[in-house]
Amino acid sequence: MGIVGDVEKRYLFTPGPTPVPPAVLAAGAEPIVHHRGTDFREIYASTLERLKSVHRTESDVLLYTASGSGAMESVVANLCAPGDRVAVVSHGSFGERWISICEQHDVDVQAIRYEWGESPDADEVAAAVRESGVDLVLCQQSDTSTGVVSDVRSIKEAIGDVTLVVDAISSLGAVPLETDGWGIDVVVSGSQKALMCPPGLATTSVPAHVLARAKRSRSFYFDWQANKKAQDKLDAAFTPAVSLIRSLDVALGLILDDGLEAAFERHVRLGRAARAGIKAMGLELFSPDDDSSAVVTAVRAPEGIDGDDLLLQLRDKHGVTLAPGQAHLKGKIFRIGHIGWFDVFDITTALATVELSLTELGADIERGVAVARAFEAFETPVAA
Ligand SMILES: *Cc1c(COP(=O)(O)O)cnc(C)c1O
Numbered sequence: 001m002g003i004v005g006d007v008e009k010r011y012l013f014t015p016g017p018t019p020v021p022p023a024v025l026a027a028g029a030e031p032i033v034h035h036r037g038t039d040f041r042e043i044y045a046s047t048l049e050r051l052k053s054v055h056r057t058e059s060d061v062l063l064y065t066a067s068g069s070g071a072m073e074s075v076v077a078n079l080c081a082p083g084d085r086v087a088v089v090s091h092g093s094f095g096e097r098w099i100s101i102c103e104q105h106d107v108d109v110q111a112i113r114y115e116w117g118e119s120p121d122a123d124e125v126a127a128a129v130r131e132s133g134v135d136l137v138l139c140q141q142s143d144t145s146t147g148v149v150s151d152v153r154s155i156k157e158a159i160g161d162v163t164l165v166v167d168a169i170s171s172l173g174a175v176p177l178e179t180d181g182w183g184i185d186v187v188v189s190g191s192q193k194a195l196m197c198p199p200g201l202a203t204t205s206v207p208a209h210v211l212a213r214a215k216r217s218r219s220f221y222f223d224w225q226a227n228k229k230a231q232d233k234l235d236a237a238f239t240p241a242v243s244l245i246r247s248l249d250v251a252l253g254l255i256l257d258d259g260l261e262a263a264f265e266r267h268v269r270l271g272r273a274a275r276a277g278i279k280a281m282g283l284e285l286f287s288p289d290d291d292s293s294a295v296v297t298a299v300r301a302p303e304g305i306d307g308d309d310l311l312l313q314l315r316d317k318h319g320v321t322l323a324p325g326q327a328h329l330k331g332k333i334f335r336i337g338h339i340g341w342f343d344v345f346d347i348t349t350a351l352a353t354v355e356l357s358l359t360e361l362g363a364d365i366e367r368g369v370a371v372a373r374a375f376e377a378f379e380t381p382v383a384a
Contacts, residue, residue: 010319013350015144015170015296015337016193020247021254024196028247035242041234043242043249048231050252051203054172054195054260055187057179059207062227065241068169068190071202073101074222075165075186078214079136082106086136087129089120091150092143093326094167102138105218110134116329117146117286117298126158136163142171144193145326147287147298147335149175153182163210169193169202173255174267174339175294185210191244194263194295194339196251200244267294269378270338270347276377277351277370281358286333291382296323297336299354302363307334313357320353344378 012019033039051061064070080086084107088098091114102109110132114120120139129137137159142149149171156164165186168177172187173194179187187205191197206214206224217223221238230237255263274297275289286298301307307324308331314320325333336350351370358365 008319011349012321013336013346014321014323015335015339017199018193018337018340020196020198021341024247024251027250028198028243030246033242035236035239040242043246044234047245047249050249050256053256054252055179055205056177057205059205060228062204062206062224062231064202065200066202067199068202070222071188071204072098072167074204074219074224075188076101076105076107077219077222078217078224080105080107081215083108085110085134086138087112087132087134089125089137089139091118091120091148092116093145094140094143098138117148119148120150122151122154122158125155129159129162138165140167141177142295144170144296147293147296149292149295152184156183170295170339173263176264179205191248196340197248198244200241201248265382268382270342271297273344273347273374273378274336274338277374280366280369280373281355282366295339298333300333305361305363306331310334310357310361313361314353318353318357348374
């Protein structure tokens with residue numbers, strides 16, 4: 001384990017929570033302000049404006065103190081009544097989460113399921129939606145459990161007027177998502193992934209035409225109308241996590257100062273570096289081997305090695321945290337996140353420790369090439 005003085009040096013390479021820049025952490029350590037005073041109102045106003053820019057929408061972005069799943073639940077609580085029928089496009093563990101939330105709310109789900117690791121096909125989705133006659137579709141842009149980033153723009157084009165809700169919890173700020181430009185009706189996200197913030201805040205963009213079709217909320221806390229009314233007056237409905245909102249304001253400022261386009265380009269190059277290194281070691285990718293895989297790189301554990309054992313070795317021996325496979329992929333894959341405050345040295349560190357740990361566990365892999373290949377891949381300009 002890397003020891004500096006008597007402090008363990010640890011490395012976090014998971015697709016949420018993600019590393020947080022010092023300025024963002026420092027903002028969260030400022031003295032607490034009262035949430036109904038002018039001090040906070042300024043921060044709140046700035047954060048809500050910046051959220052609109054990052055969501056690429058002119059509509060309201062509701063901000064909750066909750067993890068990302070809270071924003072997901074707000075959608076079902078406000079757009080569905082018991083017995084309503086909705087379609088869920090599921091191609092990983094977070095698609096299954098949409099289904100669980102719907103079931104908990106007694107909503108009837110038409111599941112449009114794909115194998116984990118496959119990308120949904122827009123025309124197939126549209127055909128299934130037409131056949132079932134639903135007027136609401138829930139999906140993921142990035143299903144973080146597999147690394148697949150699906151083409152939500154084509155899905156929206158194919159389903160037309162049917163309301164589309166996109167879970168962009170791990171993809172907002174990492175890959176392009178034109179909420180207004182593509183006509184995406186609702187986008188949910190969270191603070192602890194590409195937005196470079198600690199966990200604890202969730203967002204939902206809700207345009208007027210969607211608010212108009214909302215039902216009586218079956219959640220008190222996540223009631224869209226009540227939250228919007230309060231936000232409109234810069235007077236949060238409930239005590240918000242003021243420190244986290246300070247942090248989010250700074251993080252969004254950093255992202256927007258650099259520009260979203262620069263962030264998207266960096267994420268593509270980080271994905272390229274991760275894939276090049278993994279392949280150079282002789283390992284097999286689970287996530288698609290193309291530039292869409294800019295959020296997380298999922299890798300098959302090599303023959304004879306359990307992915308979870310590898311992760312334990314990485315963490316306990318070398319202080320490096322990667323993400324495991326979920327559900328039926330447990331032990332079979334491992335995942336390197338590269339969203340948010342990541343640069344190429346994070347990727348090469350992750351690759352170098354995977355290489356070292358696999359060697360320690362007795363796997364037969366190619367040594368000494370992954371890092372060099374990763375640097376080469378990262379250097380290749382994206383505008384090809
Ligand atoms: C992380 C994540 C979630 C859930 O977020 P929590 O903050 O853990 O509630 C939902 N969907 C996707 C795609 C995610 O990556």
